[in-house]
Amino acid sequence: MIAWHRAVATSLVLLTGGCGTTSPSSGSSGTNSARVVSFTERDEDNGVQPVPRGHIVDINSTLVIDLDRVKLLRKVGDSASLEFDQGQLDELDVAQRVSKQALDALPLLSRAMDRYMSSAKTRDDANALSAELRGVANAAIAVLTSDLPGFEAKFGERLATAAATGQVEIVDQYRFLFEEATDAVDRATTALAAQADAKGVFVQFGGWIVSRGARRPLHLPGFDEYPEGERFVVERIVLELDAAQQAQLKTYAEIAKQANEQGLLAAIDLERQGRALLARLGIDLEATIAGIKAKADEVTTAGAGLADGAAAQLVTLIDGTKRDIDVCLGFARQLIGKYSAASSNPGDALSLVAGLQSDLGELLARSRALEASLKDKVRQLGQLAVQLTAKANELGAEAAKIVQLVRAPIETMIAQFRILTGGQQINTDTLEFGEKVFKLAVGSVPTQTELNLINTGQRRSGDQLVFKLAAGKGDDPKTRRTLEEHTISMFQVLPHVEPAAALVLANPESRTNAVQGDFHYAPGMSFLLKSGSRKSMLYNRFFDPGIGINVAALDFDGDDNPELGVGGTLSMFRDWVQLGYGYNFGTDDAYWFLGLSIPLSGVASQSR
Amino acid sequence: MELINTIILPSDDQSLSKDIFTHYVHNEARVLLVVLGKDDEAKALVEKAAKLTGSAGGPRVVIWARKPTQIDEETAELTHGPSVLAAVPPDDDRSELGKFDPKVRAFALSLDDEIRDVIKTDEPVNFLRAFTAFAKAEAAS
DSSP states (O other): OOOHHHHHHHHHHHHHGGGTTTTOTTTTTTTTOOOOOEEEEEEEEEEEEEEEOOOOOEOOOEEEEEEEEHHHHHHHHTTTTTOOOHHHHHHHHHHHHHHHHHHHHHHHHHHHHHHHHHHHHHHHHHHHHHHHHHHHHHHHHHHHTOTTTHHHHHHHHHHHHHHTTTTOOOOHHHHHHHHHHHHHHHHHHHHHHHHHHTTTTEEEEEEEEEEEEEEOOOOOOOTTTOOOOOOOOOBBBOOOOHHHHHHHHHHHHHHHHHHHHHHHHHHHOOHHHHHHHHHTTTOOHHHHHHHHHHHHHHHHHHHHHHHHHHHHHHHHHHHHHHHHHHHHHHHHHHHHHHHOOOOOOGHHHHHHHHHHHHHHHHHHHHHHHHHHHHHHHHHHHHHHHHHHHHHHHHHHHHHHHHHHHHHHHHHHHHHHHHHHHHHOOOOOGOOOOOOOOOOGGGGGOSSEEEEEEEGSSSSSOOOEEEEEEEEEEEEEEOOEEEEEEEEHHHEEOOOEEEEEEEEEEESSSSSSSSSSSOOEEEOOOEEEOHHHHHHHHHHHIIOOOHHHHHHHHETHHHHHEOOOOOOEEEETTTEEEEEEEEEEEEOOOEEEEEOOOOOSOOOOOOOO | OTTEEEOOOOOTTHHHHHHHHIIIIISSSOOEEEEOSSSSSHHHHHHHHHHOOOOOOOOOEEEOOOOOOOHHHHHHHOOHHHHHHHHHHHTTTGGGGSSSTTTTEEEEEEEEEEEEEETTTSSSHHHHHHHHHHHHHHHHH
16 A cells, blocks of 8 residues: 555645645644544534633533544544554544645635735735635645545546536635545545444443533433433523522611611621631531540540550559469479478488479479460450550541541632632543443444533533543443543623622712711612633633622612612622712712622621 | 637747746746647646636636747746755756756746646646646745
C-alpha cells in the first residue's frame, strides 16, 4: 500500500498557517484534541458555539453531540487491544480535520469570489481574493498529495461530470475535492471499524442529568431507547417571587419596621444571623464544639485508665513471677545448706541418703511449678500486650474521630466554595449504563446526535450533565472500559429577567422628611436583567451581576402609610448587594439606596 | 469549442503574441495556466483547463501558446517557485526550463508571476491534473 498517510502528515505543515488564515474560528471544539466526543451548543437565540470541555451551556439550549469515528477507532483499538496502524489513524485524522476546516471556510471564499467578480479586478482586488483562496488551496494540495485510497479517481470523475454541463465554478471545484476527501476518510474508517466489529467490540454512549444529588438518564437518539424527558422550559422572564422569596420579603418587612425604630443592628442581631448562616451551610456550630469536647474528654479518660490498668497488671505479673522464683530459689538454698552440713558429719549419711530421694522429688516438683508459673506469666503478658494494642487502636480511632469532627465543618466550607467556583463534584463511577443503552458495533455508532435540554425535565441553574463513552468486547460487561467522560454545567446564560426581594436602605437626598439617621429601611423588590457566562462558574455562582428596576415600600413621612419608591439598580453577588438611585413618588424625594438580599432570619424579637 | 477565460496567442504574429503574453503575466492579476504546443493533448488540456476557470472574467486564465517558441525569451525570464524546482527531475536541464522544452506541456503561474507547477508531456491530461496546477498556483499566490 502507498504510504499516503505520510504525505498527509507532511502536508499538515502547509496547512497550519495557510488554512488558519481562512478558516472561521468556529470550528468544532477540540479540533486538535484526542477527544472522540465534542459538543456544539445551539441556543434559544440561534447562537451556535462549541462547548469547551467542562464548561457551561444555557439551560434551554440544544446540544449537538459529534462523535469522531477516527478518534473512536483509536480509543477502541487501545481499549480492546486491536492492532490498528496508528500512523494511518493519525493521518486519517489529519485529512478529516483539514477537509472539515476547508469546507467550513468555503462560504468565506464564496463571498470573496463574489466581491472579486464584481470588482475592477485590480491587483488589490486579486490580493483580497487571494487572501481567502490561499488557505483553501493549501488544504487542497495537502489532500491531493495524501493519496487517500480511491480519492483521486472519485474527485476526477466529479470534476468531469460537472464540466460536462459547462463551466465549473472555482469554489465548487474545491468543495468537490473536500467532500470527496471526507468520503474517502469515511470509507477507510468503515473498513477499520469492520475489523473491530469482527472482534465483537461494542460501544456505549450515555448521559445523565444531575440535579441536587439526584440523577436521571438522558435520551440520546441513536444510543438508547429511553423515552424523552418531560418538556420543561426554564422561563427567561420571571416577574413573580417564588415562595422562598415571598417569605424573605416578609422577613425584610419585619426587619425594616424594627430597624426604623431601633436601628439595623438591633433588628438583625448579628450573632443570631451568623448562627443561622452556619446552619444554612449545614454546620451546627454548638453541636460541633460540644462533640469535639466530649470526644477529647473520652480519649483523655480512656488513655489515663489504660495506662493505670496496664501498669497495675504489669506490676502484679512481675511481683508474682519474682515471688515464684524466690520460693524456688529458697528451697534450693535450703537443700544446698542441708547437704553441705551432711558432708562434714558422716553419721547422718544414712538419714541423708534416705531423704535425698524425697528432696530431689520435691526440687523437681518445685522446678516444674516454677516453669508452669513462668509460662503462665508469659501468657498473661501476651494477653496484656493484646489488650494494650486494642486499647491503643481504640484511642487512635477516637483521635481520628476528633480530627474528623474538626475537619468536617472546614470541609463543608471548602465544598461550598468549590461548588461556587467549579460546580458540584460528581462521582461519575457511580453512573452506570442502564439496560436501555444500546451496545453498538463500532461501524454503526452514529457520528452525531442531539439533546434538547428543554426535553430533559425539571432542572435549575447549576445542574450538571454527565456523558460517558465506553467500549467492551463480547457479552461480558466486565470488559467494558470508560473511554471518555464529559461534564457540562447548565446556567441561564442568555439574557433573562428575574425578581429578587431586598431590604432597602434608602438615603434620601432631602432632609425635609421624617427619616431619622442616615437610612430609612424598607422592603423592596428588584426586577433584574442578567446574562450568564459560558466560561466562568465563579461568575455565574458568585458575581452574578444584574441591572434593573427596584420598587420599594418606603415611609419617608413616617405616617405608616407606605409610599411607592421606584429606582434603577445594579446588583452583584447573587443579588446580595444592590446599589441604586430612586424616587419616592409619595413625598417627591430622590434617594440613593443600598439593597440587601442576604438570607436573613426573622426579626430579633421573634426569636428571643 | 467554446473556450471561456482562454487567450490563444496568434501563431502568425510573434510580436503580438509576446505583447499579449507579457501583458497577462505582468499586468493582469490572474492565475495563469500556459499551455504549450498544438498537438491533440495540448488542445485537450486547454479545453479541460478552460472549463475549470469558472465564470467569465474570473481569476483563472488559460493562455494557449500554440507556437511556444514565440514566447521563449519571456518564459526564460520567469522565476520558478521552490515547489517547481523540487518537482523537476534532477536530470532535467533546469536552466532550460523557461525556454520551450518539448518535455513541458504546460506551466502554472501565481499572482506573483512565479512558475508554481509544470505539467510534463508524460503526465495524463485530465481535469484532476489541470485543477492541481491551478491549485498549486493559488496556494502560492
